[in-house]
Amino acid sequence: QKEVEQDPGPLSVPEGAIxxxxxxxxxxxxxxxxxxxxxSRKGPELLMYTYSSGNKEDGRFxxxxxxxxxxISLFIRDSQPSDSATYLCAMAGRLSSGxxxxxxxxxxxxxxxxx
Amino acid sequence: SAVISQKPxxxxxxxxxxxxxxxxxxxxxxxxxxxxxxxxxxxTLIATANQGSEATYESGFVIDKFPISRPNLTFSTLTVSxxxxxxxxxxxxxxxDVGPRANYYNEQFFGPGTRLTxx
Numbered sequence: 001q002k003e004v005e006q007d008p009g010p011l012s013v014p015e016g017a018i019x020x021x022x023x024x025x026x027x028x029x030x031x032x033x034x035x036x037x038x039x040s041r042k043g044p045e046l047l048m049y050t051y052s053s054g055n056k057e058d059g060r061f062x063x064x065x066x067x068x069x070x071x072i073s074l075f076i077r078d079s080q081p082s083d084s085a086t087y088l089c090a091m092a093g094r095l096s097s098g099x100x101x102x103x104x105x106x107x108x109x110x111x112x113x114x115x
Numbered sequence: 116s117a118v119i120s121q122k123p124x125x126x127x128x129x130x131x132x133x134x135x136x137x138x139x140x141x142x143x144x145x146x147x148x149x150x151x152x153x154x155x156x157x158x159t160l161i162a163t164a165n166q167g168s169e170a171t172y173e174s175g176f177v178i179d180k181f182p183i184s185r186p187n188l189t190f191s192t193l194t195v196s197x198x199x200x201x202x203x204x205x206x207x208x209x210x211x212d213v214g215p216r217a218n219y220y221n222e223q224f225f226g227p228g229t230r231l232t233x234x
Contacts, residue, residue, distance in 0.1 A: 004157070006157075008155075042227055043207055043209075043225030043226050043227050044158070044225045045224075045225070046222050046223070049222075088157070090158075102160070103158075103223060105157040105159075107155065107156055107157040108157065
C-alpha cells in the first residue's frame, strides 16, 4: 500500500464547475499537507499549504485536512481553463527545526477545465 | 523565493551512456533535492544534497547509479549512469527556501525538470 493515494483522474469539467481533488494517507506522523500544481512541461509549484487539521481558503481554492480520517481535499470554485494542470498532494512529517523537508507525493490528478 | 533552472531541458540518450543534469539556483540555499517523476507516478526523492557533504540517498537509489555533486550553495549536478530504458523519466531539482506563505515553513521550489528518454 502506498503511503499517499490520490484519485488518478483524469478529470474533465466545464468552466465554472466546482472541482474536488482528494488524497488519503496512511502515515499518522504527517503534519504538513500541501497541494502543488504542475503545468505541462513545468515543475510543480506550491498552491496551498496546511498545517494539521482544518480548512484554509485562498481565493477560489480551499484546502481541507481531516487527520482523523487521514483524508485531504482541494476544492476549486468557479474553475477556469487556466486551472487545467496536474494537481499533486504532498505531505511531510515534522522535524525539530519546524521545517518539513521529506515530502511524500501523491501520483497526481490531471484536471482539464473546458471553456 | 528561489528561481531554479535546469540543463538540459530534455535529451534522448542511448542505452549504456551517462547524462549529467545541471541545476542552478538564483540564491544560496542549504538544501537541494533531486526527484524523479515517472509517467503516471508520484515524484520520488532520489537524494538530498548539502554543500560540503556527501549526498544522502533514499532507499532504492545508489551513488554509483546517480552520483551527485554539490560544489557550492547555488549549483548541483545529478548524473544518470549506465542508462537503460527504465531510467526514462523527468528529473527535477528542488531547493528549500523561505517562501511567502508561512514564517516557519520553508517551501520547496522546483526547477522545470529534465525530460530524459533512453532508447
